Amino acid sequence: MPRAADGAESVNPIDAFAVAELRRHGLEPSAPAERLALLRRVTFDLTGLPPTVEDQQSFLADASTDAYERVVDRLLASPHYGERMAQQWLDLARYAESDGFNEDRARPGAYHYRDYCIRAFNHDLPFDRFVRQQLAGDELEPDNLDAQIATGFCRLGGEETNAVDLRSRRQEIIDDTVSVVGQALLGLTVQCARCHDHKFDDIPQADYYRLVAFFQPMLQSSVAVAAPEQIAKHAQQQRAWEEATASIRAEIDAVFAPERSKRIVEGRAMLGPDVCRALDTPEAERTPEQRQLAYQGNIFLEWKGRETSIKLPGDEETRYGRLLDRLAEFDAIKPEPLPTADTVVDAGRVSPPTHRLAVGNAHQPLEEVQAGFPSLLSHDIPRIPPLAGSTGRRSVLAAWITEAKHPLTPRVIVNRVWQWHFGTGLVATSSDFGSSGSPPTHRELLDWLASDFVEHGWSLKRLHRMIVSSATYRQTSLVGATSAAALAADPQNRLLWHGPRRRLDGEQMRDAMLQISGTLNPRMFGPSAHPALPAGVTDPGWNPDADEQEQRRRSIYVFVKRNTRYPMFEAFDAPDRQESCPRRVETTTAGQALAMLNGPVAVTCAAEWATRLNELRNIDTIVRQAYREALAREPSDEEVAAGRAFIERMQTLDGERRAAIVDFCQALFNTSEFLYVD
Numbered sequence: 001m002p003r004a005a006d007g008a009e010s011v012n013p014i015d016a017f018a019v020a021e022l023r024r025h026g027l028e029p030s031a032p033a034e035r036l037a038l039l040r041r042v043t044f045d046l047t048g049l050p051p052t053v054e055d056q057q058s059f060l061a062d063a064s065t066d067a068y069e070r071v072v073d074r075l076l077a078s079p080h081y082g083e084r085m086a087q088q089w090l091d092l093a094r095y096a097e098s099d100g101f102n103e104d105r106a107r108p109g110a111y112h113y114r115d116y117c118i119r120a121f122n123h124d125l126p127f128d129r130f131v132r133q134q135l136a137g138d139e140l141e142p143d144n145l146d147a148q149i150a151t152g153f154c155r156l157g158g159e160e161t162n163a164v165d166l167r168s169r170r171q172e173i174i175d176d177t178v179s180v181v182g183q184a185l186l187g188l189t190v191q192c193a194r195c196h197d198h199k200f201d202d203i204p205q206a207d208y209y210r211l212v213a214f215f216q217p218m219l220q221s222s223v224a225v226a227a228p229e230q231i232a233k234h235a236q237q238q239r240a241w242e243e244a245t246a247s248i249r250a251e252i253d254a255v256f257a258p259e260r261s262k263r264i265v266e267g268r269a270m271l272g273p274d275v276c277r278a279l280d281t282p283e284a285e286r287t288p289e290q291r292q293l294a295y296q297g298n299i300f301l302e303w304k305g306r307e308t309s310i311k312l313p314g315d316e317e318t319r320y321g322r323l324l325d326r327l328a329e330f331d332a333i334k335p336e337p338l339p340t341a342d343t344v345v346d347a348g349r350v351s352p353p354t355h356r357l358a359v360g361n362a363h364q365p366l367e368e369v370q371a372g373f374p375s376l377l378s379h380d381i382p383r384i385p386p387l388a389g390s391t392g393r394r395s396v397l398a399a400w401i402t403e404a405k406h407p408l409t410p411r412v413i414v415n416r417v418w419q420w421h422f423g424t425g426l427v428a429t430s431s432d433f434g435s436s437g438s439p440p441t442h443r444e445l446l447d448w449l450a451s452d453f454v455e456h457g458w459s460l461k462r463l464h465r466m467i468v469s470s471a472t473y474r475q476t477s478l479v480g481a482t483s484a485a486a487l488a489a490d491p492q493n494r495l496l497w498h499g500p501r502r503r504l505d506g507e508q509m510r511d512a513m514l515q516i517s518g519t520l521n522p523r524m525f526g527p528s529a530h531p532a533l534p535a536g537v538t539d540p541g542w543n544p545d546a547d548e549q550e551q552r553r554r555s556i557y558v559f560v561k562r563n564t565r566y567p568m569f570e571a572f573d574a575p576d577r578q579e580s581c582p583r584r585v586e587t588t589t590a591g592q593a594l595a596m597l598n599g600p601v602a603v604t605c606a607a608e609w610a611t612r613l614n615e616l617r618n619i620d621t622i623v624r625q626a627y628r629e630a631l632a633r634e635p636s637d638e639e640v641a642a643g644r645a646f647i648e649r650m651q652t653l654d655g656e657r658r659a660a661i662v663d664f665c666q667a668l669f670n671t672s673e674f675l676y677v678d
Helices: 013-024 035-047 053-061 067-077 079-092 111-122 127-140 145-155 166-186 205-215 228-271 273-280 288-304 314-328 393-401 409-422 443-455 460-469 481-489 506-517 567-571 590-598 600-613 619-631 637-654 657-669
Strands: 218-224 340-346 354-357 365-369
Touching: 013 443, 035 053, 035 067, 035 079, 035 460, 053 067, 053 619, 067 079, 067 460, 079 111, 079 166, 079 409, 111 145, 111 340, 127 145, 127 340, 127 393, 127 409, 145 166, 145 218, 145 340, 166 205, 166 288, 166 393, 166 409, 205 354, 205 365, 205 393, 218 288, 228 273, 228 288, 228 314, 273 288, 409 443, 409 460, 443 460, 506 567, 506 600, 567 590, 590 600, 600 619, 600 657, 619 637, 619 657, 637 657
Parallel strands: none
Antiparallel strands: 218 340, 354 365
């Protein structure tokens, strides 16, 4: 049995499985990692941030046998834990704050879903309930605002809001939802059966559309993120403002009315007769399908007739300006808009029919199908009792996915958590447990972890604690000459004979540099930050925050725009959020080196860090402190001497000690030891 970092023999069941598999292949586990290396590893893994110098000193000073376990408990209790775990989940959920496609319209309420995820992870919301809320929170917990916000999961995909083929557009939204449910929750590529029977797994096309039927009645919606008394007060203030400005707003509407009416007529002709019938039918008399068509039709017509696209003649432009000035006189009584979250509901208690579609074409329906589970997992016919105002279909699907004995859901999530810590899951293809995916390297361990996870209330914090407390996780990642046989037998470390070594992602790099420089803004939640873009990168919809402190918030709070990814994150392989991302690719490119050498984040943080270090009198002290803060270790005497010589040489060239220290700080940011976690 391998020993833990503090020398105590591990009693974690994970190690029994791992060591047994190693010895079947004639291998032995590696030695424990050095204490500070382990501290850096687990701190980045659980919070996404490096350990502070104070964290390092406290851990080294703690000689108790459970010193490491207490570090783990502290990290799991940190609010930064939820931020890191949510970052991983948002990749899976294809989270973004814009629509994508040509319009790439912003989604002002999307960030509430991000904040919900952070809270859920920090509160250790049981994973089965976490899933149920995202699929059917509006049905299962209608009085829980967080549960309603959670349903934003079902509408995070990209959407072409100016598309005129509303049936195809709606089908693409549902297909996207089914795809992410299949991959992220079930580990199945069910989307491959959209146009034909699955080529590799036993998923006929009809099974795909049975899953589609659970989401067929789904309607996009929103909910005010405010207390009931705030909502009531806002409504009262809004009525007062509308009454006071009614005549002015009527005049403004009249200015645009001729052109807008013309465009609306054009738009209705583009939408087709069935959509126009839905729009013309009184809301209370619309069928569920008409409610869906009318919702999307109104969005299209609003886009078609938007004022910003209408060019007014000179005299009307002047008149419009005067009217805006008059309207502004009432700004004092106009309430600020209430924040709203993007959610879903059902269009009614009866679902529109679901048909199998020829080659996935929304305009080529075949036979009707009923809601049901994939036959390779269940032959039960679900009983779906309608709820008040809803079909109840998503509740039934959520209950089935989170059954304690479900063969996939618990295995998929424990495998993902394992991947988050080791870089590769026990099943390497973490969103494909099908026949074309990778077989598990430790099948018994995966089964045991899934069973234990369910038995202990689907607690993710407990699962994280178990994994990072294992001697398997605590092994050194350093591969030396004595490891030649193991390296030859298992170069990818699939048998877990040494600890994980991974490169930081772009978000972790940015957050680490901000924290080390002393400028990280710890404010949590709320509307997203817009850091300044590098020179030469422009986007009319990306306006940097006027307050520089807002620009320095953690990376999870940086605005996620599909068509303009934040350049540093894009350079370091952040996904485009067009679809669920189970695991980020890891490339090595010239652009990454340039981002760290010349990018505004690295350059600015190095300068601010150097300003603080320059307050220390002795150059050797500066070098030692910089190593502790950036690399979480003490430098050797040779490294101190080399650092001193570098600073003195650069000071001779630059003529200023601080400028030389800036160069030294930036050099540390560019070391492999900073960019990788051992």
